Amino acid sequence: MQAAPVAHRTARRGRSGGRSDTSTERCRKSPSGARPCSSDGCRLEQRFESVRRSRSMPCAGCCSSQRISNSKDSDAKDSLSACCPAQLQSSEATPMHSPGNCSGTSTSSTITVLSQATTLNSPPVMSSLPTDAEEFFEGGVELSPMKVDSSEDLLRLTTQPLSMLDSDEALQQFWPLVDRDLPKALFLDYDGTLREFETRPELAVPTDELLSLLAALNDRPDIRSHIISGRDSSFLETHFGSLNSFTLIAEHGYHISPPTDGNCQRKWELWEHFGGDAKNFAVHRNWKATLREAMSSIVADNPGSSIEEKQSSLVWHYRELVEKDTEASVQQAWARLSQLCAREHLKDVNISIGNKYLEASYRTVRKGLVMRRLCEEKALFGEPFAAVLAAGDDVSDETMFEAAPPDYLTIKVGDGQTLASFRRPIAPATSPLAA
Numbered sequence: 001m002q003a004a005p006v007a008h009r010t011a012r013r014g015r016s017g018g019r020s021d022t023s024t025e026r027c028r029k030s031p032s033g034a035r036p037c038s039s040d041g042c043r044l045e046q047r048f049e050s051v052r053r054s055r056s057m058p059c060a061g062c063c064s065s066q067r068i069s070n071s072k073d074s075d076a077k078d079s080l081s082a083c084c085p086a087q088l089q090s091s092e093a094t095p096m097h098s099p100g101n102c103s104g105t106s107t108s109s110t111i112t113v114l115s116q117a118t119t120l121n122s123p124p125v126m127s128s129l130p131t132d133a134e135e136f137f138e139g140g141v142e143l144s145p146m147k148v149d150s151s152e153d154l155l156r157l158t159t160q161p162l163s164m165l166d167s168d169e170a171l172q173q174f175w176p177l178v179d180r181d182l183p184k185a186l187f188l189d190y191d192g193t194l195r196e197f198e199t200r201p202e203l204a205v206p207t208d209e210l211l212s213l214l215a216a217l218n219d220r221p222d223i224r225s226h227i228i229s230g231r232d233s234s235f236l237e238t239h240f241g242s243l244n245s246f247t248l249i250a251e252h253g254y255h256i257s258p259p260t261d262g263n264c265q266r267k268w269e270l271w272e273h274f275g276g277d278a279k280n281f282a283v284h285r286n287w288k289a290t291l292r293e294a295m296s297s298i299v300a301d302n303p304g305s306s307i308e309e310k311q312s313s314l315v316w317h318y319r320e321l322v323e324k325d326t327e328a329s330v331q332q333a334w335a336r337l338s339q340l341c342a343r344e345h346l347k348d349v350n351i352s353i354g355n356k357y358l359e360a361s362y363r364t365v366r367k368g369l370v371m372r373r374l375c376e377e378k379a380l381f382g383e384p385f386a387a388v389l390a391a392g393d394d395v396s397d398e399t400m401f402e403a404a405p406p407d408y409l410t411i412k413v414g415d416g417q418t419l420a421s422f423r424r425p426i427a428p429a430t431s432p433l434a435a
């Protein structure tokens with residue numbers, strides 16, 4: 001069991017800071033280099049760069065009803081102090097959380113899910129306050145970025161490796177609770193996190209092992225589980241619909257199905273109902289027809305690839321491409337679809353590149369926004385989560401890591417750059433997170 005130094009989990013990420021960075025930087029991958037690339041991958045690269053320069057004001061979960069003004073540091077400090085005084089403690093401060101109540105018949109399953117985390121005996125603290133006057137809105141919370149201004153801060157950007165937790169005690173040390181009477185929340189990605197990849201999406205159904213694990217979580221009154229996936233609502237409902245205490249989030253947040261509280265009939269709601277903007281969706285009803293034709297032609301040029309159609313997106317899957325120069329094919333496909341969008345004035349279509357897929361989507365919502373909004377709503381209604389864990393493997397999951405305040409546990413599954421606090425290597429032939 002490794003103990004992570006306090007500072008490593010405190011203000012190591014610069015989520016959300018510096019929106020202007022993103023808008024002004026030029027993308028290396030953009031065909032002309034003349035305009036910012038709209039792909040998630042490129043935005044992510046820009047965000048990594050931005051993170052190295054700034055850190056954001058946290059606290060959207062346990063005390064997210066606040067709005068932090070950018071007007072003066074002292075205002076922000078007062079605001080934060082009022083809602084989350086523990087986060088103003090120095091790094092020598094006593095733990096913010098008290099030990100949690102993790103006993104129960106299905107504890108071992110919970111430990112399995114959480115066991116990817118290294119031990120962490122230290123409280124989430126915030127060592128400095130915003131110094132930058134810039135502000136922006138995300139998830140309904142006004143955030144003020146903070147500058148990374150010392151080599152010590154840069155060290156805190158390091159993602160920590162995960163090790164196994166093998167007992168309730170270890171788990172409680174790693175994930176202590178602010179209040180044992182309040183529930184903890186899990187935000188779990190599916191493909192590549194709960195389930196290892198398969199060559200085709202339809203093959204990656206949940207294993208029996210995973211279903212048992214999730215069933216045990218479903219019975220835990222102290223845990224609010226969310227599956228937050230790029231999969232569509234039909235897939236999530238088919239495989240996880242009976243987990244009545246789970247919130248299911250489909251298509252990266254486009255569709256949300258709250259827990260059913262004993263009623264087996266699940267309802268799906270559009271993100272718009274949660275404050276998102278779906279109204280423009282209707283304006284370009286034909287965007288899919290336009291892009292489908294182009295994507296079909298890309299499939300024809302790349303035998304072995306395929307298209308998956310979801311309500312808010314079209315996905316080109318190329319995992320099965322065996323040719324050597326896949327990267328070039330993907331860049332070509334990206335450029336082709338982007339140019340088509342520009343030509344047809346489909347300015348709200350986002351072309352993103354994930355794990356062996358390229359997705360054209362017509363939605364503004366992202367996983368991070370949804371996670372944060374759901375946590376904020378809980379807090380607003382007087383039921384804040386005592387602790388939040390978010391785990392994922394792909395570019396879309398980085399939006400969760402970016403949006404997470406420092407006291408959330410964020411876990412990147414597998415390799416690659418990340419804004420997460422911890423990394424869990426993929427265990428071969430097992431469910432990545434449940435290994």
Ligand SMILES: O=P(O)(O)OC[C@H]1O[C@H](O[C@H]2O[C@H](CO)[C@@H](O)[C@H](O)[C@H]2O)[C@H](O)[C@@H](O)[C@@H]1O
Pocket residue numbers: 189190191192193196197198199200201202203204228229230231232308315317318319354355356357394396
């Ligand atoms: O957010 P996630 O739950 O990680 O979903 C992301 C995408 O996952 C699926 O595609 C990925 O998994 C497939 C099955 O292993 C694999 O064949 C494919 O190469 C992966 O990209 C899913 O099909 C997409 O709709 C999701 O957006």
